[in-house]
Amino acid sequence: MDKFYERMKDMLGDEYDDFIDALNKPAVKGLYLNNKKQNIEKVLPVMKPHPFVKEGFIFDDQKYAPGKSPYFLAGLYYIQEPSAMLVANMIDIKEDDYVLDMCAAPGGKSCSVGARLSDDGLLIANDISHSRAKVLSENVERFGLSNTIVTSTDPLRFVSLLDGFFDKIILDAPCSGEGMFRKLDQAVETWSYEKVLECASIQKNLIEAAYKLLREGGEVIYSTCTYSKEENEDIIEYALSNFDFELVPLPHIEGETSYMDGTIRCYPHKHEGEGHFIAKLKKVGSSNTIKPSVLKPHISKEAETNLRAFYKESLNCKVPPLLLENKGHIYAIKRHFPDLKNIRILRNGLYLGESKKNRFVPSYSLALTLTKDDVKNFYDFKEESEEIKKYIHGETLPANNKKGYGVIFVDGYPLSFYKESNAVKNLFPKGLRR
Numbered sequence: 344m345d346k347f348y349e350r351m352k353d354m355l356g357d358e359y360d361d362f363i364d365a366l367n368k369p370a371v372k373g374l375y376l377n378n379k380k381q382n383i384e385k386v387l388p389v390m391k392p393h394p395f396v397k398e399g400f401i402f403d404d405q406k407y408a409p410g411k412s413p414y415f416l417a418g419l420y421y422i423q424e425p426s427a428m429l430v431a432n433m434i435d436i437k438e439d440d441y442v443l444d445m446c447a448a449p450g451g452k453s454c455s456v457g458a459r460l461s462d463d464g465l466l467i468a469n470d471i472s473h474s475r476a477k478v479l480s481e482n483v484e485r486f487g488l489s490n491t492i493v494t495s496t497d498p499l500r501f502v503s504l505l506d507g508f509f510d511k512i513i514l515d516a517p518c519s520g521e522g523m524f525r526k527l528d529q530a531v532e533t534w535s536y537e538k539v540l541e542c543a544s545i546q547k548n549l550i551e552a553a554y555k556l557l558r559e560g561g562e563v564i565y566s567t568c569t570y571s572k573e574e575n576e577d578i579i580e581y582a583l584s585n586f587d588f589e590l591v592p593l594p595h596i597e598g599e600t601s602y603m604d605g606t607i608r609c610y611p612h613k614h615e616g617e618g619h620f621i622a623k624l625k626k627v628g629s630s631n632t633i634k635p636s637v638l639k640p641h642i643s644k645e646a647e648t649n650l651r652a653f654y655k656e657s658l659n660c661k662v663p664p665l666l667l668e669n670k671g672h673i674y675a676i677k678r679h680f681p682d683l684k685n686i687r688i689l690r691n692g693l694y695l696g697e698s699k700k701n702r703f704v705p706s707y708s709l710a711l712t713l714t715k716d717d718v719k720n721f722y723d724f725k726e727e728s729e730e731i732k733k734y735i736h737g738e739t740l741p742a743n744n745k746k747g748y749g750v751i752f753v754d755g756y757p758l759s760f761y762k763e764s765n766a767v768k769n770l771f772p773k774g775l776r777r
Contacts, residue, residue, distance in 0.1 A: 346536050347521065351570065354602075358612065365612035370526040373425035373616070374409055375399040377486055379458050383419050386726065386754045394615070395596060396428045401615055413731050416775060417756040418485040418711050423451035424526070426609040426616030430515060430566045431455035433593055433607075433621060439463040440510040443556060445498040445549060448475035450482035452513050457488040465679060466491040469498055473687070480689045487711040489693035490677060496686050499552050505681065507632030512553045512563040516546045516578075522568035522618020525611055543573045547581055554586040557626040562591065566621045570610075575620040576603045587628025593621060635681040638691070642668040646698035653696075653703040657748040660717045667691055671698045707772050710750050710760045720749030720763070734759070737776040740767035 352359045374390075376383045376398040388407055393399030402409065409415055410422055431452045436442070438461035447453045448470035457466045468483060468491055470476040476495035483491050519539045520530035546567075553563045565582075567574050580603075582588050592605030602608070609619040642650075646668050654662045663675035669691075676692040696706040715721055722740070724730040730740055731753055742763050751758045751771075759771040 361612040366525045371615045372404045373401045374420045374422045396432045399428045413753045417758045421454050426619035441465045442511045443509045444468045444513040448479040450479045454486040457491045469494045484708045493690035507558050507630030515566045518542050518567035518569040521570045539571045546578045550582045559630045561626050563624050579622050588624040591623040591625050638680040638682045640665045642666040649698045649703040705760045718750045720745045723752040742766050
C-alpha cells in the first residue's frame with residue numbers, strides 16, 4: 344500500500360491530507376428514481392438532491408434505510424453510490440438506441456439507461472461472472488425493464504457477432520478499485536501495483552472490443568472506480584492513439600481534478616461520493632457492420648393456451664405479441680432482439696412466468712410492470728401497514744372471497760402477484776422475503 348499512498352501524495356500535493364481525512368469518514372449513500380414509475384416523490388421522504396444527477400438523491404443511512412422499504416422491492420429506485428451515478432447521467436441516450444453495458448453487474452448503470460429506452464430501443468446488459476450476472480438480472484427484473492437482454496459471457500465474445508451494432512456502449516471497466524477503499528475493505532486487501540497493471544491490460548482489450556462493436560458515430564463512456572493514471576488517462580490515450588476515436592469533452596463538474604481535459608475525476612474530499620474516473624469517446628472511423636439474425640418467437644400450443652387463459656381470467660391487458668418459450672418459461676421479446684447464438688442468456692426481455700400442466704404461474708417480473716387498470720383483482724396497502732409487512736415476510740393474508748390471481752400494491756405501486764381462495768396465498772419470491 345505504500346506505493347499507493349506515495350502516488351496519491353504526488354498527484355494531490357497540498358490536497359493529500361484532506362484526501363486521507365475523507366478516507367476515514369463514512370461512505371456517502373445515494374439512490375436514483377426509476378423514471379418508469381410516476382410521482383415517486385409523493386411517497387418518499389425528503390432527501391438531499393444529488394448535485395449533478397436530476398433524479399438522484401443522497402441520504403443519511405442513520406435516519407433512512409431505503410433498502411429495507413417495500414418501495415425498494417417494488418422497483419421505485421436503485422441504491423447507487425453517488426459518483427457512480429454520474430456515468431449513466433453523462434450518456435445522451437436516445438429512446439431507440441441500441442446499448443451494450445459490457446461489465447454491467449450489479450446493474451446501477453444498466454437500470455438507469457434501460458429505463459430511458461423505448462420499446463424500439465435495446466439494452467444488452469452483460470457480466471462475465473455468472474453469479475454477478477444473476478444479481479444483475481434480479482435488478483433488471485425489479486426495475487420492470489422489458490427491452491433488456493441479460494447475458495453472462497466474456498464481452499470479447501460479442502466481437503464478430505455484433506460488430507458495428509451499438510449506438511452506445513458503457514464500459515465500466517474492471518479495475519484495481521482504489522476509489523472504493525473507503526467503502527469496501529476487500530478493495531484495500533486485494534490491492535497491489537501488479538493488479539493495476541493487470542487491469543490496464545484487460546481495459547485495453549475491452550476498449551478495442553468496444554471500438555469494433557460501435558457503429559460509426561457511436562459513443563463509449565469509459566469509467567473506473569480507481570485513481571491510477573495507468574487505468575484511466577493512459578487507457579484513453581491508448582484508445583486515441585490506436586483507434587479512430589475522438590474524445591468528447593464531458594461537462595465540467597465543480598471541484599473536479601482532471602489530468603486530461605474533458606475527462607472527470609471524482610475524489611471523496613471534493614465530492615459527496617467515492618473515487619471515480621469518467622471519459623467519453625466517439626467512434627469516427629468506419630464500421631465493419633454485421634447485421635445479426637433476429638430472434639424468432641417460438642412457443643408451444645399448450646404453453647400459449649395456458650398463458651392466454653391466465654390473461655383472460657386475471658388481467659385486462661393484451662398478451663404480448665412476440666413470445667419465446669424455453670422449457671416452459673415464457674418471455675415477451677421485441678421484434679428487433681438479436682439472436683445471440685452461443686451466448687449465455689439469463690433473461691430475454693420480460694419474463695412473464697412458467698407454463699405448467701394445464702396452468703400458468705405468473706412471475707414477479709410481470710407483476711412489477713402492471714397498473715391497477717391492468718388487473719381484475721388487487722389489494723392496495725400502505726408502506727407501513729401490517730399487511731405489507733406480513734406479505735414480504737411470506738405470510739398469507741385474509742381473503743375477500745375474490746378467487747384467482749391478483750396483484751398486491753403498495754401505495755399504488757405493484758409489488759407481487761397473489762392467488763386467492765380461502766386466503767390470499769403468498770406468491771412473493773422466497774429469495775426476497777424478510
